[in-house]
Amino acid sequence: MHDTLAEPEKTAAATDGATVRLSVAKPGDRGVIVDVQAGRQSGDHGVSVDELHRRLLEFGFVEGARIEVLHEGAIWRDPIAVRLDDMRIGLRRRDAADVWIQLDAE
Amino acid sequence: MTDATLPTAPLSSAPSSNARIALVGNPNSGKTALFNALTGSRQKVANYAGVTVERKEGQVATSSGRTLSILDLPGTYSLRARSPDEVVTRDAVLGKLAGEAPPDVLICVADATNLRLVLRLILELKAVGRPMVLALNMYDIAQRQGLRIDLEGLARDIGCPIVTTVATRKRGIEDLVAQVEALIAAGALGAENTWHEPDAGQIRGAHREAQRILKANVQAADRPDTFTGKVDGVLLHPVSGLAILFTLLFVMFQAVFTWSKAAGDLLGEGFSATGAFIAAHLPPGLLTSFLTDGLISGVGSVLVFLPQILVLFFFIILLEDFGYMARAAFLMDRIMGGAGLHGRAFIPLLSSFACAIPGIMSTRVIDNKRDRLTTIMVAPLMTCSARIPVYTLIISAFIPNVKVAGVLSLPGLVMFGLYAAGIVSALGVSFITRRLFWRGAVEPFLMELPTYKLPDLVNVLRSLYLRGKIFITRAGTIILPMMILVWFLSSFPGAPAGASDPAINYSLAGRIGHLLQPILAPIGFNWQMTVALIPGFAAREVAVAALGTVYAIGNADASPGALATTLSHHWSIATGLAFLAWYVFAPQCASTIGVVKRETNSWLWPAVMLVYMTGLAYLAAFIVYQTAKASGLG
Structure with missing residues (x-):
């Protein structure tokens, strides 16, 4: 890992909302990004894990951002469209695996 | 907004009356609209030295008599460039682009309703140290939404003057120019460049800083945009979204082929008439042959597709500006x-239905080199308009016009099948390329x-x-030498005195044709077809005229009926079908090969394309011919 900044320590959900990977979230799920990790996704991304990590961060997938899953594709429910603060972003589930969100308590 | 110092008369110390300005910003920030509002029609499109990215520059004359050259750089989220477009933006901003002087002032264009990501870009740009103005574009929408932005506070926090603009209404443009002038007049030199590629921690830090600035100066909208959400509910819906996308595509293709038909026909007739005029007024000879058969019919054969390309691009640009193209990519x-x-x-593959050349040229938006290469390699498999005259000719000669299941016409079905074969093979080739060569590596999609x-x-x-102009200049410079080469092959050496066969028979093309004929015999091609394939390399539909030449049928372009009848007498059905199969795959377009060379900057990829497409064409024609022959159609 080239990341010099220590990943914030994350334990299990601090409140009643569960912490899940964005890659498994369903439309309607909303919450706060609690962790964006580097290197835990499976499969070959053709770019280094560090690169994918930085791309996610550049698009605004950062800890503390509000996120809501809006739509999903017709085939294998992929890709997903999310609202990230005031923006809308489309991404594939496999690229979303390293974004952890804490779902709002119902 | 911050500096009220307006430039007075140019100072005597003003080093030069010209200044170079670069426009930077996120995609979808209205940067191009702002560029148009600033420069109007005083724009020039060229290429950056050594790369195939378009260089858009325009001029603004200021009230103080200065001329500002404005460079419109490709949109980006970060100076950490990935696509060829973004590399240009980074290098231009850093002043590292070969053959480009560094910009004197940067104008960062931001969508006022979507500031978060651009604030992070601004922080990166600040590190570059050049004087900068922030243009808060689409300010009217921000106001309508009730978004309150503390302009002075924001300007203080980011450390550069801010001008609010509405590019589409040309509002704020004079202020923007005045602000740029003020920076130049004040002799703002900027600070030292401390930019370096940020790591993950630094990106996080910049986001925190951007978030802080946003929180301190921007109050959330009272009436946020709900329109986009509602429309997306329909357009991104798994069922209705795809249904609408396919309906849109259907309407688009209808338009491409019906609206542009008259204009295309007119262009075609214009070129034939010009050729005929020259042929009538110049003594017959080499020069006349070169002008009419080489230059005019060659260039004309590609330019007749301009109306189709323009109609297609009209739709693509319209949908792009509406914001739909990102949804289409999503779906x-x-x-x-x-x-x-x-x-x-x-989008590149869609464009390739009109012509692979603009399709290949538009692959530059794809970040990743491998993705871009795969797209370039399969784009020519999409059924371009140049195949239509060939398909139409062969279908009318060999496919009986009967109804299938009472309603569908057989020729229509065959045409549909040929289109489908193109799409399926493009997807198949890309699939195999991935599996075989790049071992399943799949790029992130964000x-x-x-x-x-x-x-x-x-x-x-x-x-x-602009698109049309780029196509004409780019295609023109590639097509012309190719046409001259093909004309040369088909014309030299000339027919000996008293020759009875068509002149092309005696030419280099004829000899190559005869030489290749044994190789093409297993796929059912006779020597006339093989010879016609050589000029057919100029452009696919030239094969129609070339077949007319070898079968000595004049004016085969204008009245293919006679040619179709001749072909149906000379060819077996198996041969006709094999010829169709050949044309689905064969790289019968020298201009496409030229564009691939240009876009990939190497001879390797055009060579790979030539080999794999010819291989597929041969294989497909072989299977079709042998199967048809075995079924008694030989």
Whole structure:
């Protein structure tokens, strides 16, 4: 890992909302990004894990951002469209695996 | 807003009356609209030295008599460039681009309703140290939404003056120019460049800083945009979204082929008439042959597709400006992703239905080199318009016009089948390329879905004009030498005195044709067909005229009926079908090969394309011919 900044320590959900990977979230799920990790996704991304990590961060997938899953594709429910603060972003589930969100308590 | 110092008369110390300005910003920030509002029609499109990215520059004359050259750089989220477009932006901003002087002032264009990501870009740009003005564009929308931005506070926090603009209404443009002038007049030199590629921790830090600035100076909208959300509910819906996408595509293709028909025919007739005029007024000979058969019919054969390309681009630009194209890529991503293509490859492949040349040229938006290469390699498999005359000729000669199941016409079905074969083979080749050569590596797919905006007709037309101009100049410079080569092959040496066969028979092309004939015999091609394939390399539909030449049928272009009758007498059905199969795959277009060379900057990829497409064509024609022969159609 080239990341010099220590990943914030994350334990299990601090409140009643569960912490899940964005890659498994369903439309309607909303919450706060609690962790964006580097290197835990499976499969070959053709770019280094560090690169994918930085791309996610550049698009605004950062800890503390509000996120809501809006739509999903017709085939294998992929890709997903999310609202990230005031923006809308489309991404594939496999690229979303390293974004952890804490779902709002119902 | 911050500096009220307006430039007075140019000071005597003013080093030069010209200054270089670069426009930077996120995609979808209205940067191009602002560029158009600033420069009007004083724009010039060229290429950056050594790369194939378009260089858009325009001039603004200021009230103080200065001329500002404005460079419109490709949109980016970060100076950490990935696509060839973004590399240009980074290098131009850093002043590292070969043959480009560093800009004196940067104008950062931001969508006022979507500031978060651009604030992080601004922080990166600040590190570069050049004087900068922030243009808060689409300010009217921000106001309508009730977004309150503390302009002075924001300007203080980011450390550069801010001008609010509405590019589509040309509002704030004078202020922007005045602000740029003020920076130049004040002799702002900027600070030292401390930019370096940020690591993950630094990106996080910049986001925190951007968030802090945003929180301190921007109050959330009272009436946030709900339109985009509602429209997306329909357009991104798994069922209705795909249904609407396919309906749109259907309407688009209808338009491409019906609206542009008259204009295309007119252009075609114009070129034939010009050729005929020259032939009538110049003594017959080499020069006349070169002008009419080489130059005019060659260039004409490609330019007749200009109306189709323009209609197609009109739709693409319109949908792009509306914000729909990102949705189309989203909807198509999984379908294309199954074949290992990026969702963004959708637009280049769509363009390739008109002509592979603009399709290949538009692959530059794809970040990743491998994704881009795959898209380039399969784009010519899409059924371009140049195949239509060939398909039409062969279908009318060999496919009986009967109804299938009472309603569908057999020729129509065959045409549909040929289109489908193109699409399926493109997806198949890309799938195999992924599996075989790149071992399943799949690039990340991350894309902003911009808010929907009503397209501005003036900007759409300006972009269309630009696209057309780029196609003509780019294609023209590649097509011309190719045409001359093909004409040379088909004309030299000339027929001996008293020859009875068509002149092309005695030419180099004729000899090559005869030489290749044994190789093509297993796929049912006779020597006339083989000879016609050589000029057919100029452009696919030239094969129609070339067949007319070898079968000595004059004016085969204008009245293919006679040629079709002749072909149906000379060819077996198996041969006709094999010829169709050949044309689905064969790289019968020298210009496409030339464009691939240009876009990939190497001879390797055009060579690979030539080999794999010819191989597929041979294989397909072989299977079709042998199967048809075995079924008694030989």
